[in-house]
Amino acid sequence: MTRAITSHEFDAGAEVTRLVTGEPGAPPGVQSEADEPPSPDELRDDRVDGPELSARLAKTWGTEKGLIGALSTVDHKVIGRRYIITAVIFLFLGGLLAVTMRLQLAQPENTLLGPDLYNQIFTMHGITMMFLFGVPIGEAFAVYLVPLMLGTRNIAFPRLNAYSYYVYLFGGAMVWIAFMLNIGPDVGWFAYVPLSGPEFSPGKRADFWAQMITFTEVAGIAVAISIITTVFKLRAPGMTLDRIPLFVWAELVNSFVIVFALPAVVTASAMLLLDRLVGTHFFNPAEGGDALLFQHLFWFFGHPEVYIIFLPATGWVSAIVVTFARRQAFGYIPLVLALIATGFLSFGLWVHHMFTTGLPQLGASFFTASSMLIAIPNGIQIFCWIATLWDGRPVFRTPLLFVIGFFFIFVAGGLSGIMLASVPLDSQVHDTFFVVAHFHYVLIGGNVFPLIAAVYYWFPKFSGRMMSERIGKWHFALAFIGFNVAFFPMHITGLMGMPRRVYTYLPEMGWGNLNMLSTVGAALFFASFILFLYNIVSSARRGPLAGPNPWDAGTLEWAAASPPLPQNFDRIPVVTNREPLWANRDSLPVVAGLSVDNREQIVSTVTHGRADLRETTPEPSIWPFIAAVATTVLFVGSMFTPWAVVWGCLPLAIALMGWFWPKPSMEDER
């Protein structure tokens, strides 16, 4: 199978010589163990081929059976699938809460829910959608798809990735169990002080909010760092920066935003916990603290958060638009630059959430301008997608329908956003249903519609089966109509003065009909999700088999089997084009020479994507799971006593040592 490389069978011939850097492992002049040639006894993939290679690699990279095996897995696809399913379950739970609220508001003076339960429900709806669904879903898709799209075998730091999933799961479970026990947070998803402070929220409800933040943000940052490193260092040889798929660019920028935004909310929630637990005075004006400090810290995270939810969706849209337009993305460079610009600008807008707090006028003007500015990169993206479709030969399958739904809904939300960026209008409609309408257009339009498109698009890759097109079209119609019937009237109820977060209203206000209409829409929208669920379940069992590349798409995940084998690719691909599978119709250029019996993958250089190292990646381990349990004990314990931070460190330290301690047997073989 191994042949000499001839440049004429390679698109970018000159690159062959440049692909391997040929740099030694250690600095010049040092005899490094890294440069030792591999043992001749070890089987390498240039000596074996075909089904035997697949089977052997699948054994090397596989997850063991049984509970311990399942909890020890470090396969990015297994963890990614769990991440996606968990996030979607939280989406459904959050949706159920939304429907409950709509039923309560359907008519004036309704008595389905009391004020106390209503407070918990709207808080739980907000935090479930923002922290347990919105942030994780983008990362979840990245965990599953980024290594596949980059042509590698696992994510960088696979154990950290597994740990992060369990921490996220336990944090979400904690706050939902608290809610079931009637101690769910009831202070709104942004938990402003002084309401959430020690004076006005005795008991543990607000503490559950604060600690849920710690869980999800630790998990979020850990995944973001894994994604960044994967994109920088584990790309297939030849994947230069301008050949990285747009989806991966979106997830990369998203990860950077996460790394810099999430520490702000952790700081805010840590200070809140300290104020509540050990009597600090960060937010207590009587002792020199300041309530607005909380708002600044929260929204310094909270605005980028909107883009953390939106950026992965732009990645899904780019991937789907390119595949179904049957041409490469129009304006690849502007699209990438728009992503980066959005990432930067998202940090300059937070104060527009605080226009009614009495800011200096110059500050308000600055943030109005920057809020309008961010419409520019977003506009560029929309125009590039439309141009791609315009110039292509679009195939209108369900994923593309949902993307088109996204265009309409998201642009409508963007327009009401521009209205809200102006201080006088914002002061008028602040905390009314107009704002509720606006951010649901942006968030559902900007994230949920693309998500559904992404599920339809990648479902064949995840499961090996196609979803039903017929149900998909009905699903789209129901979702699009249901969503607009539910949320468009809220613009008007808001302008009529209905405040958000009220559990009921009087008939004389005249908001009854519009609210009833919204509730009908919500029921339709909810029904569309039932249909979605039915389509997923029935297609997973009986859908037609997909094959590796059912959409005839161009990116590397479609070169793997559906569903992918544990090793993703039998050999690491070599990339010569932005859409590698369109450029190589007959055969896939690959790297050989990696171990078959050990988990080896190619580490490449950051900018040029030249193959540099063949590094081993960690084996499965139960320790990340144990570390996540220890972390949970520490976090939950610290809501009740500050000493938990001290004694809780001990099991965590032991778990971390187990995690990093090398397996003696592995290294003795050398």
Added chain:
Amino acid sequence: MTVGPMKPPAGDEMLPHRIVLNARQMPSYAYGHRSPIWWGTLGFAAAEGMGFALAIGSYFYLVFVNGNWPLSAPVPDLFWSGLFTIVMLASLWPNHMAKRDGEREDLAKSRRNLVIMSVIGLVLVGLRIMELGFLHVRWDQNAYGSILWFLLGLNTLHLVTDIGDTIVLTVLMFTRHGPGKRFSDIGDNAFYWYFVVASWLPIYLLIYWFPRWW
């Protein structure tokens, strides 16, 4: 590039492979930015650095809203914190040696350097405990005390984490599964220590000198 109309599902066909590159002769690990771990360390340094930056920003915010500072407490003592800072700065030299000898894959010297770094770490923890006794304010006294203890708490957490890491790595270097890729871990540990020192200096100036200048 435009492609033809969408083909029907291709069945189970996987693309055949065409080998264009062989990785047999590539090194199995490397140092610095060529290694993925280095990027992971940088990522955590960025996230933690952002946390420090926000805590420092909060400190200035509280100074700004209050005007007088340090509210109604005396300024903290300089002796133990000064000693702490001097030891921190002095540790840069053995840290540099640890990185250099690690990259030279010199096992004996690497072991020596890591023992030195572990001892320095433990001394720093001792100095920090002394330092906490001379702040002249409690965290629950006023917002000044709160933010002061918050910053010191963050830095202490940082310090203890890195020392734990250094000690484990030291033990690893003395066990039989020491060498090889571990040398690259020494470099990453040293890199993180630079960050610990670099992030302490602005906090030191802020806590101990800024209230004297204000």
